[in-house]
Amino acid sequence: MFEEIQKVEFTKEMKKDYTILVPSMLPIHFQLIVPILRDSGYHIEIAGGDTRQIVEEGLADVHNDICYPCLLVIGQMMAALKSGKYDPDKTALMITQTGGGCRASNYLSLMRKALRSIGYPQVPVISLNFSNLEKNSGFQFTVPMLVKAGEALLYGDLLMWIYNQCASHELHKGDSKKVLDQCVDKLTRQFQKNRYGGLKKNYRSILDAFAQIPRDDAEKPKVGIVGEIYMKYSPLGNNHLEEFLIQEGAEPVVSGVMDFLLYCFTNRFVDRKLYGFKRLTDLPTKLGIQILYGFQNGIIHAVKEHGVFQAPTPFKHLITLVEGTISRGAKMGEGWLLTAEMLELIDSGVNNIVCTQPFGCLPNHIVAKGMTRKIKDRFPKANIVAIDYDPSATKINQENRLKLMLANARMEEKKASGVHQPEKQPSKIGEEILV
Ligand code: SF4
Numbered sequence: 493m494f495e496e497i498q499k500v501e502f503t504k505e506m507k508k509d510y511t512i513l514v515p516s517m518l519p520i521h522f523q524l525i526v527p528i529l530r531d532s533g534y535h536i537e538i539a540g541g542d543t544r545q546i547v548e549e550g551l552a553d554v555h556n557d558i559c560y561p562c563l564l565v566i567g568q569m570m571a572a573l574k575s576g577k578y579d580p581d582k583t584a585l586m587i588t589q590t591g592g593g594c595r596a597s598n599y600l601s602l603m604r605k606a607l608r609s610i611g612y613p614q615v616p617v618i619s620l621n622f623s624n625l626e627k628n629s630g631f632q633f634t635v636p637m638l639v640k641a642g643e644a645l646l647y648g649d650l651l652m653w654i655y656n657q658c659a660s661h662e663l664h665k666g667d668s669k670k671v672l673d674q675c676v677d678k679l680t681r682q683f684q685k686n687r688y689g690g691l692k693k694n695y696r697s698i699l700d701a702f703a704q705i706p707r708d709d710a711e712k713p714k715v716g717i718v719g720e721i722y723m724k725y726s727p728l729g730n731n732h733l734e735e736f737l738i739q740e741g742a743e744p745v746v747s748g749v750m751d752f753l754l755y756c757f758t759n760r761f762v763d764r765k766l767y768g769f770k771r772l773t774d775l776p777t778k779l780g781i782q783i784l785y786g787f788q789n790g791i792i793h794a795v796k797e798h799g800v801f802q803a804p805t806p807f808k809h810l811i812t813l814v815e816g817t818i819s820r821g822a823k824m825g826e827g828w829l830l831t832a833e834m835l836e837l838i839d840s841g842v843n844n845i846v847c848t849q850p851f852g853c854l855p856n857h858i859v860a861k862g863m864t865r866k867i868k869d870r871f872p873k874a875n876i877v878a879i880d881y882d883p884s885a886t887k888i889n890q891e892n893r894l895k896l897m898l899a900n901a902r903m904e905e906k907k908a909s910g911v912h913q914p915e916k917q918p919s920k921i922g923e924e925i926l927v
Contacts, residue, residue, distance in 0.1 A: 521648030559852035561722035649748025716837035719848030825855030851882030
């Protein structure tokens with residue numbers, strides 16, 4: 493029989509002495525955001541843990557037909573609670589939610605169910621959302637927190653974008669990571685002193701710092717990473733995909749979170765058009781979109797003006813690329829944004845694309861793997877590989893498929909530069925890859 497799971501509220505009193513655990517996801521962005529929340533009086537910690545243990549924990553606590561990101565997020569939280577490092581009577585869990593129609597909207601109930609099954613039903617689960625999904629009196633965003641977190645998102649997007657361009661070409665291993673850490677420290681100190689604003693100046697100093705890193709000018713295959721948001725960004729989810737591509741001599745291209753926010757805002761107009769929502773909601777949405785456009789343009793302008801690195805594509809252009817390929821009514825999961833990201837990569841000359849596919853995610857199979865044929869028909873040079881991530885997928889199998897994609901990329905580059913490439917006989921490694 494169906495049994496209702498009680499919600500435990502995170503109260504104002506709990507704020508004083510509770511540790512709030514958050515799952516890992518966007519490494520650079522979270523390094524900036526977590527100290528902002530700590531300075532506002534919340535004892536935030538990012539849950540860590542061994543990948544295999546997290547997967548095992550997820551399998552034990554979540555039904556095995558639930559999508560892989562959900563399994564990992566819940567597995568990571570439960571493994572942290574069971575590690576003995578945190579007092580379950582003084583710990584809360586927090587996750588972000590967009591309120592879309594996919595399984596992500598069930599994370600909270602599944603998390604509470606898992607807590608009950610491991611014997612910690614008293615642990616509050618906080619939903620971090622801007623769609624009025626759930627409220628907790630003990631956790632509230634103040635205006636300074638919001639402003640700082642917004643800025644941290646912008647810096648995170650820029651740092652991630654530039655780091656990938658540098659780390660793949662650095663002459664001395666580790667230089668880019670050092671500069672990244674220095675930038676994060678500097679920005680964190682500014683936030684601690686309540687110094688915000690000054691985006692332009694900070695963009696400039698970030699770009700200057702990275703530009704000083706000695707780099708080669710070797711032609712390396714650029715590889716775009718797209719996929720379900722958790723799989724795209726989380727090293728736990730995608731088995732450290734960016735790091736792997738850099739090790740293999742490729743340059744990862746990963747677009748920022750700003751595109752996802754703009755996608756969420758833009759979808760409100762799609763809803764109105766398709767389902768006749770009230771026009772009243774238009775004004776704040778339009779305003780929000782204009783503000784985000786302005787912020788994104790600020791980054792793009794700074795990178796272009798600096799002149800050393802390649803600039804990201806504006807969302808205004810990205811949105812036009814899906815016309816004739818996918819309806820903007822496809823908006824479960826990452827929806828049409830995922831298809832748009834693949835088209836945008838090709839449009840900007842990045843033909844090699846890794847599509848990170850989580851097990852159990854129907855929406856993203858449709859807008860990613862499901863669109864591959866259509867994209868390849870339009871752009872025959874597109875070299876798209878869909879990599880499945882699930883509890884039983886082996887890293888070696890994923891890496892072999894990535895290596896095969898990189899081999900194709902290199903062969904195409906040689907062909908394009910006029911170097912003759914003899915026909916290759918199928919080799920044993922090829923057979924292994926296809927297993
Ligand atoms: S988009 Fe897919 S993987 Fe992500 S929460 Fe929804 S169903 Fe799960």
